[in-house]
Amino acid sequence: MSINRRTFFKAMGATAVALSVGKELTASAESVAEGQSELYGVLYDVNRCVGCHGCEYDCAEAHGLEYPDIPKKPPMRKTDDTHLTVVNFHETSKGELPTKIQCMHCTQPACDAACLTQAMHKTEEGPVIWREEKCMGCRYCMISCPFDIPKFEYHSTNPRIMKCDMCHDRLKEGETPACVYNCPEEALMYGKRSDLIREARQRIHDNPEDYIDHIYGEHEAGGTSWLYISPVPFAELGLNTKVQKQSYPGLTKGFISSIAPVDILLPLGLLGIYEATRTKPITEEDE
Amino acid sequence: MEKAQNVFSDNKDNNLWKFILNELKPKGKIFTPFNIISFPIIIVGLVIIFIRFRDGIGAVTNLTQEIPWGLWIGFDVVTGVAFAGGAYVLVFMVNILNMKKYQPILRVTVLNGFLAYLFYSAALLLDLGRPLKIVNVIIGNNYGVSSVLFLVGWHFLLYMLALLLEFSPAVAEWLNARKLRKVLSTIGLGAVIFGITLSVLHQSGIGALYLMAIDKIHPLWYSEYLPLQFVVASVFAGIAMVILEGSISHKVFSYQLESDSHHQHNSILIGLAKICAGALFAYFALMVIVFVHGKDWQHLNSGWGSWYLLEMIGFVILPMLLFYFSYRHKSIFFIRLAAIITLLGVILNRMNVSIIVYRWYDVDRYVPTWQEFVVTLTIIFIEIWVLRWIIMRMPVLRKPPLWAQGNDH
Ligand code: SF4
Ligand code: SF4
Numbered sequence: 010m011s012i013n014r015r016t017f018f019k020a021m022g023a024t025a026v027a028l029s030v031g032k033e034l035t036a037s038a039e040s041v042a043e044g045q046s047e048l049y050g051v052l053y054d055v056n057r058c059v060g061c062h063g064c065e066y067d068c069a070e071a072h073g074l075e076y077p078d079i080p081k082k083p084p085m086r087k088t089d090d091t092h093l094t095v096v097n098f099h100e101t102s103k104g105e106l107p108t109k110i111q112c113m114h115c116t117q118p119a120c121d122a123a124c125l126t127q128a129m130h131k132t133e134e135g136p137v138i139w140r141e142e143k144c145m146g147c148r149y150c151m152i153s154c155p156f157d158i159p160k161f162e163y164h165s166t167n168p169r170i171m172k173c174d175m176c177h178d179r180l181k182e183g184e185t186p187a188c189v190y191n192c193p194e195e196a197l198m199y200g201k202r203s204d205l206i207r208e209a210r211q212r213i214h215d216n217p218e219d220y221i222d223h224i225y226g227e228h229e230a231g232g233t234s235w236l237y238i239s240p241v242p243f244a245e246l247g248l249n250t251k252v253q254k255q256s257y258p259g260l261t262k263g264f265i266s267s268i269a270p271v272d273i274l275l276p277l278g279l280l281g282i283y284e285a286t287r288t289k290p291i292t293e294e295d296e
Numbered sequence: 297m298e299k300a301q302n303v304f305s306d307n308k309d310n311n312l313w314k315f316i317l318n319e320l321k322p323k324g325k326i327f328t329p330f331n332i333i334s335f336p337i338i339i340v341g342l343v344i345i346f347i348r349f350r351d352g353i354g355a356v357t358n359l360t361q362e363i364p365w366g367l368w369i370g371f372d373v374v375t376g377v378a379f380a381g382g383a384y385v386l387v388f389m390v391n392i393l394n395m396k397k398y399q400p401i402l403r404v405t406v407l408n409g410f411l412a413y414l415f416y417s418a419a420l421l422l423d424l425g426r427p428l429k430i431v432n433v434i435i436g437n438n439y440g441v442s443s444v445l446f447l448v449g450w451h452f453l454l455y456m457l458a459l460l461l462e463f464s465p466a467v468a469e470w471l472n473a474r475k476l477r478k479v480l481s482t483i484g485l486g487a488v489i490f491g492i493t494l495s496v497l498h499q500s501g502i503g504a505l506y507l508m509a510i511d512k513i514h515p516l517w518y519s520e521y522l523p524l525q526f527v528v529a530s531v532f533a534g535i536a537m538v539i540l541e542g543s544i545s546h547k548v549f550s551y552q553l554e555s556d557s558h559h560q561h562n563s564i565l566i567g568l569a570k571i572c573a574g575a576l577f578a579y580f581a582l583m584v585i586v587f588v589h590g591k592d593w594q595h596l597n598s599g600w601g602s603w604y605l606l607e608m609i610g611f612v613i614l615p616m617l618l619f620y621f622s623y624r625h626k627s628i629f630f631i632r633l634a635a636i637i638t639l640l641g642v643i644l645n646r647m648n649v650s651i652i653v654y655r656w657y658d659v660d661r662y663v664p665t666w667q668e669f670v671v672t673l674t675i676i677f678i679e680i681w682v683l684r685w686i687i688m689r690m691p692v693l694r695k696p697p698l699w700a701q702g703n704d705h
Contacts, residue, residue, distance in 0.1 A: 146425020163354025
């Protein structure tokens, strides 16, 4: 029995080692992802946006969706399975301001980590895309996304997950996203994420009275490819400011890296206990 | 007792099909209250399932873009898997710890576990928007290995296989297939060990599913220890279910049991009560540690705080004390009562995490449609029908045939 106990404890020790190795591995993977400077993204400047809703029409056209029906005094709207981006107006400390919302194209997307079929996929160029032929419609991406972006076609027999894909098809042809391309005020700027951050800093630096000193998306959810700058705090624009600063997939890494060691070592432990108890049935007394 | 085998051996030409056809015929009374209630519900449920596939999930559910997982996932899967935890706990006790006292209820528990998993998978398929694409996960090259759901799915699937193997000797005995029975019992230990491992991981994995929903679940319920909480909860949830189910099937199928088994059954229940009390205590201690480490006392000063305290006091501490008391006083009545409270508590906790405190800040609350309830009931009822069909025929509650006794691992 004592031998078995020893093997058992050895196994436990090995688990601990395996766990810490697993943690280190994932940690280094994380820093690689952060070091990717070639990701592309979009910078949205609330100061330049006039809220014409033009990008909503361009987006619908680019994705083969029906044109949005926007009332004169539009209420607060959300994106849904037929509107991949919307522009809302918010009463703020500096008057009424527009805010465009769409997928943030996180650097380490929760939706991608959640997806068990790799249908949600962070491309090397930056856009997070959804791939129809892989998705099984489990909607775990919707549970996981901190920005509530993936939407589901509840009334379809072959439902799709709908969300902004940064016009991945257009990008592959060397063009810019439809909303960026068509924006009459150049409120949207497409480029390398690192360049966009530099540009945003520049604008904040040059006109400190017009901007707050914060680039939304630089660190939110571990960094996103879509970046916002604005004259008022982002909470006033209805953006999720409670979002974690670290990446969301990081929240599950501990669990995931412990699976392999448990899968290997728990059976050994069980076998040990089995051998130890085999000869002598346990009775109530020595439980 | 040996009716099934008589049918079989009467067929001198060993016609398996005739035997199966014969066994498919209902045994026992047809117009029982259970049948009269469950049959119409099952019919309505099947119609709703048909509509779901014809018009989409939105046609029969109240799911929204904000609440993508409702009753079918929250109850059938997230709660149901905990209830099925009894199988791995008992297998661990009997086959690994060698606590032979619990042997008599092992088979029925394993069978229950297997059927539960089978039907939860069915519920899961109903809820998938594109169910055919599930092959991507099983055979495809689209392995999302960093996905908790992927890992849960695979552990779930393999565990079903392990359960099937663990139960298969009973099937072999029913078919009177002696050679097969021998082969099956030699791979038994492997199935047992991997079954337990797979269980620990998918039970905790269900909790881990919600780790990324950190902003959406009320801070009183969210913690990074969700996986651990879920696995500990599965111990008492599973055993409480074994107690309740055992008590019911003991009444319903009492004619299948030997005369001394009632006394034996009571002593099993008392032993289970003790384990439940211990598991509930471990859970409670874990919750206290989690609370003291990471939670804000301020949260308790709200409606949600009272809701949380209700769950902790009414459905963790109370059944824990009840189990302890009933174990000390050997009171079968209180054991059953405690088991029911425990099960309600597990439902409450799992529904909280998956539905009630999920996006607790939303004004529009998700309330399931009646169709969602009926489909859930349909799945449970069909499961009970199948369970009954098997217990009537295979040596689950009654002792295995003589030839099969004594050669278990
Ligand atoms: S915002 Fe949501 S959907 Fe978009 S990449 Fe991030 S996690 Fe995915
Ligand atoms: S719904 Fe589709 S895209 Fe979303 S997690 Fe499930 S399989 Fe992936």
